[in-house]
Amino acid sequence: MALAAGRAMLMRSGVRLGTQAAARGGNGARRFMNHRVVVEPNTVPGVAVIKFKNPPVNSLTLEFLTEFVICLEKLENDKTFRGVVLTSDCPGIFSAGLDLREMCGKNPAHYAEYWRAVQEMWLKVYLSNLVLVAAINGTSPAGGCLIALSCDYRVLADNPRYRMGLNETLLGLVVPFWFKDTLVNTIGHRASERALQLGLLFPPAEALQLGMVDQVVPEDQVQSTALSVMTQWLAIPDHVRQLTKNMIRKATADHLIKHQEADIQNFINFISRDSIQKSLQVYLENLKQKKH
Numbered sequence: 210m211a212l213a214a215g216r217a218m219l220m221r222s223g224v225r226l227g228t229q230a231a232a233r234g235g236n237g238a239r240r241f242m243n244h245r246v247v248v249e250p251n252t253v254p255g256v257a258v259i260k261f262k263n264p265p266v267n268s269l270t271l272e273f274l275t276e277f278v279i280c281l282e283k284l285e286n287d288k289t290f291r292g293v294v295l296t297s298d299c300p301g302i303f304s305a306g307l308d309l310r311e312m313c314g315k316n317p318a319h320y321a322e323y324w325r326a327v328q329e330m331w332l333k334v335y336l337s338n339l340v341l342v343a344a345i346n347g348t349s350p351a352g353g354c355l356i357a358l359s360c361d362y363r364v365l366a367d368n369p370r371y372r373m374g375l376n377e378t379l380l381g382l383v384v385p386f387w388f389k390d391t392l393v394n395t396i397g398h399r400a401s402e403r404a405l406q407l408g409l410l411f412p413p414a415e416a417l418q419l420g421m422v423d424q425v426v427p428e429d430q431v432q433s434t435a436l437s438v439m440t441q442w443l444a445i446p447d448h449v450r451q452l453t454k455n456m457i458r459k460a461t462a463d464h465l466i467k468h469q470e471a472d473i474q475n476f477i478n479f480i481s482r483d484s485i486q487k488s489l490q491v492y493l494e495n496l497k498q499k500k501h
């Protein structure tokens with residue numbers, strides 16, 4: 210379903226699906242290249258590494274979301290893969306979250322298409338049959354943090370410049386209930402209440418203390434740590450681990466699935482408000498200004 214919608218979207222946007230290139234890397238592993246998402250089968254058998262490559266900041270554009278979902282779906286359907294490490298190819302940034310330009314100055318049909326793609330991405334990651342480990346090698350606000358929180362395990366680089374959290378209120382936005390649920394399921398109710406209202410972005414030590422990440426390691430060890438953690442997870446037979454994961458996550462995912470259309474309508478109504486459009490424009494302008 211998501212794959213078909215994604216293919217249609219890519220066709221509309223002029224991206225040819227036949228352009229996915231396969232090449233052999235130095236270790237002989239096949240390396241699949243999309244435009245914005247690079248998939249590298251790794252030295253650990255059954256494990257692929259997905260690298261986000263949507264410069265400058267890996268913002269979650271419609272095209273990026275579509276490619277990402279297609280990549281995950283392909284890996285899920287290829288029984289040689291049992292686990293995936295998610296990481297970034299953009300130095301210092303895991304993902305800047307939802308692309309603000311997708312939510313600014315567009316029409317309701319675009320907002321609907323975009324929000325559905327955000328929902329589908331979250332459902333795909335949150336309910337994945339694969340073991341997903343986030344190797345967080347950069348800053349990850351809002352939607353970027355959501356992707357990491359939706360994985361099974363998080364390893365964060367020990368760099369105080371890398372912040373993580375759901376900062377939506379700082380942009381004048383109300384966090385969607387399923388972003389909130391994902392955070393509450395990870396760090397608990399009280400910590401989420403404070404973090405969400407204040408839009409807090411946490412440095413590594415605090416993220417670890419809160420349980421937002423499972424491990425903080427030196428920057429050059431993020432990916433290798435993620436891969437060795439993966440070995441531990443893959444020691445469990447897939448079917449029992451998958452059934453257990455599904456049992457724990459199903460209610461949270463079902464809440465969105467049941468209210469998916471209402472959630473899209475709510476997003477359109479909210480994001481189309483003049484006051485919200487104004488605050489997003491000011492936020493984008495401030496990002497530009499800080500450079501000068």
Ligand SMILES: CC/C=C\CCC/C=C/C(=O)SCCNC(=O)CCNC(=O)[C@H](O)C(C)(C)COP(=O)(O)OP(=O)(O)OC[C@H]1O[C@@H](n2cnc3c(N)ncnc32)[C@H](O)[C@@H]1OP(=O)(O)O
Binds near residue numbers: 265309310475500
């Ligand atoms: C009912 C529900 C309604 C709504 C729910 C919506 C939920 C929203 C979820 C989100 O994810 S909103 C996005 C939240 N993200 C952020 O707040 C991050 C903003 N960006 C930054 O803080 C910084 O850019 C940075 C990620 C820390 C990187 O800093 P750096 O100094 O390295 O780069 P710079 O700021 O110069 O940015 C480069 C370039 O990229 C543009 N940019 C940055 N972030 C985004 C983004 N999220 N979307 C689109 N574009 C982004 C930035 O404007 C610069 O562009 P320019 O070169 O043209 O000026």
